[in-house]
Amino acid sequence: MKKWKQKPEVLAPAGTLEKLKTAIHYGADAVYIGGNAYGLRSRAGNFTYEEMQEGVTFAKEHGAHVYVAANMVAHEGDLQGAGDFFRTIRDIGVHAVIVSDPALIEICLMEAPGLPIHLSTQSSATNYETLNFWKEEGLERVVLAREVSMDEIKEIRNHTDVEIEAFIHGAMCISYSGRCTLSNHMSARDANRGGCSQSCRWKYDLFEMDHNGMRQSFAVNETDEPFSMSAVDMSMIHHIPDFIENGVDSLKIEGRMKSIHYVSTVANVYSEAVNAYCKDLANFTFQQSWEDELWKVAQRELSTGFYYGTPKEQQQLFGKRRKIPVYKFIGQVLDYNDSSQIATVQQRNSFAIGDEVEFYGPGFTHVYQKITQMWNEEGKPIERAAHPMMKVRIQMEAPVKPLDMMRKAR
Amino acid sequence: MIELIATAESINQARLLIDADVDTLYIGEATFGLRLPANFSPEEIKEICHIAHAEHKNVCVAMNAIIHNDRIKLIPRYLDFLQEAGVDYVTIGDPGVIHLLNKYEVPIPYVYDPHTLVTSAKQVNFWAKRGAKGAVLARELTYEELISISQHADVPVEVLVYGATCIHHSKRPLVTNYFSYTNEKSKNQEHLFISEPKKPKTHYSIYEDLNGTHIFDTNDINLLPHLEKLVNAGISKWKLDGIYTRGQAFVEVVKQFVQAKQALLDKDWSEELKEKLNEKVQEHHPSERTLGEGFFLKNPNDVQ
CATH class of the missing domain: 2.40.30.10 (Translation factors)
Incomplete structure (x- = not known):
């Protein structure tokens, strides 16, 4: 008989205090928020220390955790004050900080001992030795790259005992996270410091060019589809048992910029599915209403990313968009x-x-x-x-x- | 001491580059390394080591790929082979590979190279404490930042002084996916470019390999006019990348940088020489590609 070892947490995004409370009220076991510095969502609502304190107090009353994302890739000068920042959020009672830059990891380890560190997906952790590396550095959890397959998760779980977090829902980078600077080069906005202009979703002209500079475009007529790199969104609602059986500790929902409507709906659906499975896995059946519910807040088509194979063209936004019942x-x-x-x-x-x-x-x-x-x-x-x-x-x-x-x- | 590092696309070109007096040949294969001009078999790597060492030159093998489980299993044996071949050092971008290198106490020095991610001295020093002998800096850094990083880094840092610069790495086959959607036949991918909306003159190179899809900036880097600044900043590892400048043309470009390096070391550097060498670089650079200095002359506050 199948048996789950541990019930995973459902981790929801919270761009504001209202969203934090909403997510927890709707079943999220943990939320992640941004502080006023070091985060990757400079345009998302970010929390002041006072708001963080209120959020942490609220979360504790409801048995939930609060993580703070500080996952920027810092340049010279950006690191000043980072020690104070980590100490302050530790003393507020934040449960963990999500970091990718090793410079910030080191500062946090040295200057704010006791504050658990989660490696951000920005670091593109894709194999178990990488997880072992970070475990030995003292990290508590690794958020896997979105490029990791379900089979790879299983193998990673068998080779390491550091906590694993994986994305289950939301928008995706088309690149390996952190390995894209289209935005820096095309929009003068630093993708790895919260400025990403989502240049991947633009419409490009793809062409061949010979040594004389003669160009031959592939899309010539107005009706021809231009080249683009826009990923559809992820939804793993059909596959929650796979994550639980493979020992994933935390199921992450993307979207700190999204509304309370989105956060409440998505947290509600996934916590319902996880609870249903963990309560009675023998009689667990997928409920179509869960998927229907997710479509009510969907902004793009939904897919399973890399979990069951390399994404093909159907997982990119080409052609006319199907009307999603918004x-x-x-x-x-x-x-x-x-x-x-x-x-x-x-x-x-x-x-x-x-x-x-x-x-x-x-x-x-x-x-x-x-x-x-x-x-x-x-x-x-x-x-x-x-x-x-x-x-x-x-x-x-x-x-x-x-x-x-x-x-x-x- | 300045180290000129150049990619090699063949054993023959490797010989020519050594004759041209580069310090280090940068080679490897796509299973472990990213965006290389050619894939070299273990036998070829051995031969290149042999050729290089006879002239007291170094060989660096690229192990800077983002490694998934299937390939992490191959790493210990590959490290054994590289040690046996006498490779002088490797580049690594995935901490899992560093974990194995340290675990098995493989005595091969490594330079940390995670493409876009090294942007501060503090980060360079994090890896130096874990054994790195150097770090490849992100291409999105300005000169002002390079000075500060070089001053505060405990190990030498590397910058690209010539060649194409990658600005996007996806695991997805983005070109294949597009052609599948449009029902085009598969094309020769060597000369594919994309241009930005409303900027028809831009030409970002794009290609696929077993590591996914790679996109390069519209301008290739040429820092020949600014080498003096690198010397002043104490930046001693200079890379030339020939992925899009092939054959003899690349060797000719490399020769200009070798001459520049020597002149700088001998205090023979002059505006006239700089102009002359720079003209030669432009002459041998592929005519359909454009050159620029990337982020070098930008103000750090220009990009946020």
Whole structure:
């Protein structure tokens, strides 16, 4: 009989304090955030020390972990103050720091002992001896390169006992992470210091050129597909048992820039799948509703990356994009009154009487209904909730809970 | 002491490069090394070591690939072979290879070379403490940064003084995937380029091999006009890469750098000589390719 050794954590991105709380509320066992320095998402919401403290306190109350990404590749001058940074976040109670630059690793080891270090995927760890190297350096965990296959994970697990983290969902670099400076050269933005301009997703002309400089393009007509290197996104929802059986310790979701709608949905789905498998693996069956749910927040096609073979052209964005059924996040439940069956909702996007809407909450609960009656804060009936952040009361057909999310198809 | 390091594409070219007085030949095979002009068999590597050592020159073998499990298993035997062949040093980009080198106490010196990732002296020194005898710096560094790194690094650092510079490495077969989508027949991939949207004059070389897809900057590097600055900064490892400059043309380019190095060491360097040698470099550089100084003259704050 198959038996899982250890239940892995579901690790969700959290660009802001609100997203951190949302992710944990929706089942994430751990979240990763950015500090004000040394991270790779200079444009993502990053945390001040005060926000970090609040996030860590909240996480501890809910038995969750907080990791801080400090995964930039530092240049001369960038390293000043790094020791203080690591000491401060250690003393705040952050559970680990995610680093790729060995200079930062050394500073952290020397100046903030006791703060566990995870090797970032930016370092492209692709074999077990690399994991053994970093283990001996004192690292607690290695985030694998996205180029590693499931068979390779299995072999890596058999040859090392350092913790393994692997990506299960989200956008992907088309390159080995860290080994692409298209952005530096084409946009004067440093890809390895948080400035990546995603030049890989542009449309290029591919051509042959002889020694006389004569060029012959492959896409000549306007209808010809230009060359591009845009990867579709990853979703491993069909393969969660593979990760658990192969001893992966942490299942990582990409997307610190993404919304609370995305974070809540994806964390909810994956924690539901992991719980279902670990609770009763003998009777575990894949639920189509999990995949359907992920498509509601998908921005691109979904694929399995390198896990089951080298990605072919279907895993790149060529040609006309298939229309993905995108859902709009329209509100968050603030309160629910059992006796009147009325929910108070904070509006996030407009909706109206007659709209088919969906409420969802932690533990994969769903309520689908048509909006029949609603009122504004003064209790006046309204046809339309048009004002951003307005509070709306909605007549419910089934109970909902505070912090449940509300959405509708576009 | 300045070390001129040049790639070799054949045993014959290796001889010519030694005759031209390079200090180190840089060779290897794609199973272990990245973006080499040619794949050399173990026998050929042995022969090149023999030829080089007879003239008191060095051989460096590239082991700077991103190594997956299947190839990490081959590393111990390859290290044994390199030791037996008498290879002078290797480049390594994957810490797993360093782990094995140290574990088996293989007495081959290594230079750390992880393509884009070495951008500070502190990082160079991290690897120096773990046995590295040098480090290859990222190509995205400015002169101002090079000075600071060279000053603070405990081991010599290497810069590219001539040749194509890789700016993207994917494990995916990006050219094959594109041709599969467009149903083109497979093409001769030696002369493939891409150009940026709205910049039709750009020409980034692109090719595939068993390590995936590699893209090179639109300009090849030529630091001949700036060698004096490298000397002043104490940067002593100068690499010339012939992946896109083949045959005799590359040997001729290398000769200009050898002459420049000697003149700099002899304090015979002059504007006239610099101009003359630089013109020769341009003359032998492939006509369809353009030259530039990359990030060398940029301000560190220009790219953030």
